[in-house]
Amino acid sequence: MDKAAQAGELSVEFSASGSEYFRIWIVNLLLVVLTLGLYLPFAKARRLRYFYANTQVGGTPLAFHGDPWRMFRGYLVMLVLFGSSALANAYSAWTSLLGLGVLAALWPALWRSSMRFRLANTSWRGLRFGFDGSLRGAYLALLPMFAPAAMLLAVSAWAMQGVDKADPAAVDRASQGVGPAFLAIMLLALLLLPLALWLIKRYQHDHYRLAAQVTQLSVGPGAFYTLSFKATILGLLAMVTVLGTGWLAASAIMSAGRGKAMAAGVAAALLLTVAYVALLSLVAAYMAARMQDLTWNHTRSAALRFRSRLSAKALATLTIRNLLLVVLTLGLYRPFAVVATHRLRLQSTSLEVDAEFGRWTATPAAVAGGASGEMAGDFFGIDVGL
Amino acid sequence: MQADPTPPAQGPATQGPRAIWFDGRSARARPVHLSLRDRHLLLHPVDDCEAAAEEGLSLRHACRAITWPEPARHGRRVILLPDGGTLQLDDASAWDHWFRQQGLQTSWAARLAQSWQKSGLALVVLVAVALAAWRWGIPAAAQQLAHWVPAAALRSLDDAVMSELQGRGWLSPSELPATTQAGIEAALADMVASAYARDQAPHWRLAFHKLPGWMGPNAFALPGGRIVVSDALVGLLQQAPGQGPPPALLGVLAHELGHVRERHGVRLLVEAGATGVLLGWWMGDYSVVLAGAPAAMLQAAYARGHERAADAEALRLMQAAGLDPRAMASFFRALQPRLPERDGDSPAFGLSTHPADSERIEFFEAAGRPLQP
DSSP states (O other): OOGGGSSEEEEEEEOOOHHHHHHHHHHHHHHHHHTTTTTHHHHHHHHHHHHHHTEEETTEEEEEOOOHHHHHHHHHHHHHHHHHHHHHHHHOHHHHHHHHHHHHHHHHHHHHHHHHHHHHTEEETTEEEEEOOOHHHHHHHHHHHHHHHHHHHHHHHHHTTTOOTTOHHHHHHHHHHHHHHHHHHHHHHHHHHHHHHHHHHHHHHTSEEETTEEOEEOOOHHHHHHHHHHHHHHHHHHHHHHHHHHHHHHHHHHHHOSTTHHHHHHHHHHHHHHHHHHHHHHHHHHHHHHHHHHHHHTEEOSSEEEEEOOOHHHHHHHHHHHHHHHHHTTTTTHHHHHHHHHHHHHHTEEEEEOSOGGGOBOOSSOOOOOHHHHHHHHHTTOOOOO | OOBOOSOOOOSOOTTSOEEEEEOSSBSOOEEEEEEEETTEEEEEESSOHHHHHHTTOOOEEEGGGSBOOOOOSSSOEEEEOTTSOEEEESOHHHHHHHHHHTTOOOOHHHHHHHOHHHHHHHHHHHHHHHHHIIIIIHHHHHHHHHHHSOHHHHHHHHHHHHHHHHHTTOOEEOOSOHHHHHHHHHHHHHHHHHHSOTTTSOOOEEEEEEOOGGGOSOEEEOTTSEEEEEHHHHHHSOOOTTSOSOHHHHHHHHHHHHHHHTTHHHHHHHHHHHHHHHHHHHHTTTOHHHHHHHHHHHHHHHHHHHHHHHHHHHHHHHHHTTOOTHHHHHHHHHHGGGOTTOOTTOOGGGOOSSOOHHHHHHHHHHHHSOSOO
16 A cells, blocks of 8 residues: 555655745735736745645645636625725715724634635645634634624713714813723733733634544644743843833933934844844744644644644744845845745644544535635735644 | 546556655555556556555546655655545655656746745845836836825825924924015015926925924925915014025925825825835745844835925926026035034934935035036
């Protein structure tokens, strides 16, 4: 039988090269610019095909089957949706709110159909992946993200009821009255953030499918709270360090006298800003690495187990290196950075299969989602992680 | 597309490239040979040809329905079949050779990306497009957009800005005598009448105010034509007894009128917005802060361009009214010691929104110098 299809550990290799992707990227970019953005879905299909051909699981690459013309149709739908929302935004405060409301109401559905489209068009050994999450599940998963925003709107609408808008003093009084309520809602949103993250990850990782295998996330929200707490502490430390250094630098410059104070002040502010950006990137890299390990090490199906050993130190080093090179090359290093990050993240994972998967067969009628969701996912940078 | 279920020509096709076939229904890998006949790709399973046909799998696919792999140094070549199956090609160079031999081609975009020269050319064109957009495209679009904005909307914008400034306590009532104010207004009206045809003149209205000390001697125009003049500015340019307002003051007002006429306020808003969005898109996924610094520099460059245009308009108005433009040069000289932070010749890190004073002095001096002494 097929020796490669035996049970055991499957490695994940990512073989793309930065210089090769640079050429694909620059040609795509030129075509997108020259067509005023219309080439975007075609560029995306080409990019995904290159990345998938270089993502080899157990020696077999992934394949992307998305039809760029279908993605183009979805893209046009998204353009109309966002265009009319922008128009509504320019017209008046009420239509702006309405446009935002419609977008928010549609967002979970678009998010879900984006995941369905992407997975339904991804295959490995000829088998299509799938995403089985329900529409209701998508709305429930995003509820803690939307609820605080809706509460803020409701409270301000209630407070402004019967207030004469032309009288600034009355408006001031009314907004001061709801100040504590606003603060409470913001605090609630902050406290709910790890839970919201967990709900999103659970919705995703509970519904990935390959053949008859459907994955499940076996970790509760507690671990997400612990991780978020650690990342928050690190972020605060970074802020205190930068502010403290800034305070010391400011007093040193002040005592040095007027002569060069202006130039020294500007230089110090610039350096501190760069340091702050770098420190925050380090914290973000730590969070991303731990999050990848946390979710994928707890994702499994009947016969599949994932393993992720992503070093936070390696990801942080790479992030700083990428940041530096992107700045030095005025952005031209971006494709190299994307390939390097992808390689590190993918190659620290592996799969364990408990069955002889050569006999696995596709479930009948692997459902295909609409292409418009796929493009929407990219619009806001929300994409299937990993 | 259409998939013909009839089995292909029998017999081994030894000359075609080898591939691993995944039929899209099971995870089984099957070695096949490939051949081409009548613009169709034929699959020849190495072991069990009949078995595949019995399963109802197509072994013949129209070339135009197939997605061919793009040549690349890295990664596996994968052919996407129209029935959802895939063909994995392990020997890339053998495949590329055979593919070319059959007279088949991948997309032209893929061929562009294959060569360093052509993708280098793409980079050059991209940079040229970006520079052209910055130099001509964005300013032209901003100008068009600015002229679509109705004048009434701009005037109500002025009112909003004025009440905002008032609310912050920055606009105190002017302490200038009413006759001085009226004299300046009348002189500016004369100037406008001599420089513009009746329907060409922009709508304008002077507003004299006492501004806080840190603003210095100042005049600024709002998009709808309101020109705020500070008492300190009128005080700096003392009116000689018995004469009209000093030429430099009229020059400054003409400069502000130039901003109003060209709708610089709205244009700068559009230009700053466009550069901000584009740079945010280019660098934004790395850092908003890093995208912000170059955006500020590009926006300042647009602002300096508008100042030069307003200076040119001021010069035109002064000449039409028979005033000596060199009065403006003396005005900038007089201004320098009053604004110690205004470091004449070094726009700080390219972030200055005005051209260097020395450049503006030179501009008005040169215009005032008679060509033939």
